[in-house]
Amino acid sequence: MTTAPSTTPAEASRPAARSRWAPLRPLVLRLHFYAGVLVAPFLLIAAVTGLLYAGSFQAEKLLYDHELTVPAGDRELPVSAQVAAARTAHPEGTVTAVRPAPEAGATTRVLLSGVRGVDPGHTLAVFVDPYTGKVRGALEQYGATGALPLRTWIDELHRDLHLGETGRLYSELAASWLWVIAGGGLVLWFSRRRALRTVRGTSGRRRTLGLHGTVGVWTAAGFLFLSATGLTWSAYAGTHIDELRTSLGQATPSVSAAVAGGEHAGHGSAAGAGGTAEHGVGLDKVLAAARAKGLGDPVEIVPPADPDSAYVVKQIQRSWPEKQDSVAVDPRTGQVVDELRFADYPVLAKLTRWGIDLHSGVLFGLVNQIALALLALALIVLIVWGYRMWWQRGRGSAFGRPVPRGAWAQVPPYLLVPALAAVAVLGWFVPLLGIPLAGFLAVDIVLGEIAHRRGRRTYGDVGGVK
Numbered sequence: 001m002t003t004a005p006s007t008t009p010a011e012a013s014r015p016a017a018r019s020r021w022a023p024l025r026p027l028v029l030r031l032h033f034y035a036g037v038l039v040a041p042f043l044l045i046a047a048v049t050g051l052l053y054a055g056s057f058q059a060e061k062l063l064y065d066h067e068l069t070v071p072a073g074d075r076e077l078p079v080s081a082q083v084a085a086a087r088t089a090h091p092e093g094t095v096t097a098v099r100p101a102p103e104a105g106a107t108t109r110v111l112l113s114g115v116r117g118v119d120p121g122h123t124l125a126v127f128v129d130p131y132t133g134k135v136r137g138a139l140e141q142y143g144a145t146g147a148l149p150l151r152t153w154i155d156e157l158h159r160d161l162h163l164g165e166t167g168r169l170y171s172e173l174a175a176s177w178l179w180v181i182a183g184g185g186l187v188l189w190f191s192r193r194r195a196l197r198t199v200r201g202t203s204g205r206r207r208t209l210g211l212h213g214t215v216g217v218w219t220a221a222g223f224l225f226l227s228a229t230g231l232t233w234s235a236y237a238g239t240h241i242d243e244l245r246t247s248l249g250q251a252t253p254s255v256s257a258a259v260a261g262g263e264h265a266g267h268g269s270a271a272g273a274g275g276t277a278e279h280g281v282g283l284d285k286v287l288a289a290a291r292a293k294g295l296g297d298p299v300e301i302v303p304p305a306d307p308d309s310a311y312v313v314k315q316i317q318r319s320w321p322e323k324q325d326s327v328a329v330d331p332r333t334g335q336v337v338d339e340l341r342f343a344d345y346p347v348l349a350k351l352t353r354w355g356i357d358l359h360s361g362v363l364f365g366l367v368n369q370i371a372l373a374l375l376a377l378a379l380i381v382l383i384v385w386g387y388r389m390w391w392q393r394g395r396g397s398a399f400g401r402p403v404p405r406g407a408w409a410q411v412p413p414y415l416l417v418p419a420l421a422a423v424a425v426l427g428w429f430v431p432l433l434g435i436p437l438a439g440f441l442a443v444d445i446v447l448g449e450i451a452h453r454r455g456r457r458t459y460g461d462v463g464g465v466k
Helices: 022-063 079-089 149-160 164-191 204-231 237-247 283-292 347-360 365-392 413-429 431-453
Strands: 094-099 108-113 123-128 135-141 299-302 311-315 326-329 336-340
Touching: 022 149, 022 164, 022 365, 022 431, 079 094, 079 108, 079 123, 079 135, 079 283, 135 149, 149 164, 164 204, 164 237, 164 431, 204 237, 204 347, 204 365, 237 347, 283 299, 283 311, 283 326, 283 336, 413 431
Parallel strands: none
Antiparallel strands: 094 108, 094 299, 108 123, 123 135, 299 311, 311 326, 326 336
């Protein structure tokens, strides 16, 4: 939602006493209007790239079908033999993880780091037929969900416009303001009488307003969710959220890969000779030990980081029901030395995991991706309608005439002071909300004072007139 609804004569005639929140309405109206107009371009970019990302999962399956699938066979080769086949075809770099074929007809991924031409933050995924050992190809991979080049490119476009850390400011700004705009629109919509929210039989700006409000109300919960979950891994607000979770003892735990004793003589390097990932008892016994502890597919095997560390085997299923259990296996004995069950995660760690996976479109698979695509389309339409209302609101040469300033001065102190305190706390916790808001207020006050000195200062009516 991007602009504020207009006030009709019927609405303007209502006594202020009929609405307890009447003094706040002009302020919410002005904030919703300006936030929508100024932040909408960032939201539009986020919505378009989010729509592309929602469709990238299915596109990826079609585009990389040769690498991802094989004819199902009767018996799979040992994981160690599959890794050896991958290393024969791609001896470069170091094996950092192995993802055995998660189901019949799927390939095994051997992940290599330190490969020339591959982004340092990515890995080279070598796809191996688990039945024949034939290498089906190699593609650059990113992230825990195993994004391949197409989805990685779209993901980075959505996250930072391919501008690195600086580009992340755009997405954090959009996430920081989306909930404000959506929440403000909800308040404004439900504060209007039912007759004024009707779409049928209306035309012009009134009809645009009705459509804008109706779609906004039905999708507001989704926007609030996207905003909240998007902030969890943003640059600034995300850091504050992590610090808060840690202080509350709700940080995401990890299995301990430390091996007691540290006696590594004769066991070779952490990655094995030539970076094959074979270390100590080897991949096959490590995987068998994890299976014995109930870790079903899909799993990822991470070789020891150093000679005194353990293998880590972790489940990587992000779809519902999630599989996030992990174990550490001693490379000297093949015994499990530590376990971590997703059921034992702190509550906030679980909620964060579910929220991120739902936001990313993996928690409920295709249904999740369709829902995200619909939300993105709704946001695009709302932005278009919002700007259309801004155009329709113009009077003669006063294109897009804004809501009169000074609404904050009409708010009683018992409401204004707590509101300012809440804004200050939110501004510190979510800086890309607080800094632009402070800038907006400063400019608004300065312009208001200039208008006052020129004898042209106007205020919003506490009864709801703009």
